[in-house]
Amino acid sequence: MRVITGSARGMVLRTLEGDNVRPTTDKVKEAVFSAIQFEVEGRRVLDLFAGSGQLGIEALSRDAESCVFVDADKNAIRIVKENLEKTKLINKATVLQADSLAFIGMTDKVFDLAFLDPPFATGMLQKALAKVEPRIAEGGLVICEHPFKEEMPEIQGGLVKQREYKYSKTAVTVYRKG
Numbered sequence: 001m002r003v004i005t006g007s008a009r010g011m012v013l014r015t016l017e018g019d020n021v022r023p024t025t026d027k028v029k030e031a032v033f034s035a036i037q038f039e040v041e042g043r044r045v046l047d048l049f050a051g052s053g054q055l056g057i058e059a060l061s062r063d064a065e066s067c068v069f070v071d072a073d074k075n076a077i078r079i080v081k082e083n084l085e086k087t088k089l090i091n092k093a094t095v096l097q098a099d100s101l102a103f104i105g106m107t108d109k110v111f112d113l114a115f116l117d118p119p120f121a122t123g124m125l126q127k128a129l130a131k132v133e134p135r136i137a138e139g140g141l142v143i144c145e146h147p148f149k150e151e152m153p154e155i156q157g158g159l160v161k162q163r164e165y166k167y168s169k170t171a172v173t174v175y176r177k178g
Contacts (some may be wrong), residue, residue, distance in 0.1 A: 001054055004030055006061030008087035015052040024054060024117060024145060026045065028167050032143060033058055035163065036113070039141055040064050042172035046135070048100045053080035055115040055143075060089040064113070070103045077086050089101060100124075104131045112137050117145040125150075131159040133177070142175040149178045 003011045004026070024032075032055075033040070040059050045067040048057030053076075056067040067079045077097045084090040096103060101124065114132050118124035125146050133156055134160045136142060144152060144161055152173040159175040 002026065002051065003054075003058055003061050003087060004033060006055065006063065008089060009062040010032070011087050013052055013054050013057065013086070016076055016079060019109070020088050025167075028145070028170055028172060029054065031165055031167065032172055036143070036167070037062075038140060043108070043140075044137075045068070046104075046109075046111040046114040046132070048104060048114060048132065049114050049118040050080055050095075051076055051117065053083050053095075055103055055117065056080075056093070057083055057087055057089060059113065059115075060092050061087065064092070066094070066110075068096065068109065069098060070096050070100050071097055072097065077120070080152075081095045101127055101131060104135060106130065106134060109135065110137050111135055112140045114140070114142045114147075117143060118134050120147050120158075121150075126153075129153075129156050129159070129175070130148075133159050136177045138178040141175045142177075144173045144175070147171065162163060 041063040045059045045064045047069045050071040070081045075140040164170045
């Protein structure tokens with residue numbers, strides 16, 4: 001797993017170990033960032049269910065203004081911090097160990113770009129999408145990673161499905177607010 005481009009280009013990132021870990025593949029990450037390449041610079045980013053932090057780190061490497069990384073797992077938080085230190089992007093990041101759904105329900109922060117990549121087949125993605133919608137700025141994007149066969153709604157509050165990409169067993173759905 002590596003940073004594709006930007007200030008941390010080519011740096012290899014650490015990831016969590018174990019059978020329950022499903023890091024975003026470089027192929028999927030490259031496709032996502034190709035699709036949103038003009039939507040990252042100067043944006044406030046949320047990496048919910050952060051895992052290793054690779055999606056938020058990729059955004060920071062591409063000159064996002066800031067990124068909030070949220071994950072409930074203390075080992076994930078440790079790895080996110082290590083990856084941010086290694087890439088020298090820690091000064092643009094806030095890293096929080098918290099339940100992602102609880103965080104998004106309590107925060108008053110507004111984001112321009114949010115990555116939602118919860119554990120698959122748990123129902124958390126739909127809950128997170130509904131909760132994150134009020135925290136997205138007008139014109140902002142929400143990127144959802146989910147199983148290939150999982151259907152996502154066309155509209156969720158003020159979020160409207162823009163595109164869906166399918167890669168093997170993984171799909172990525174892009175929503176825009178407004």
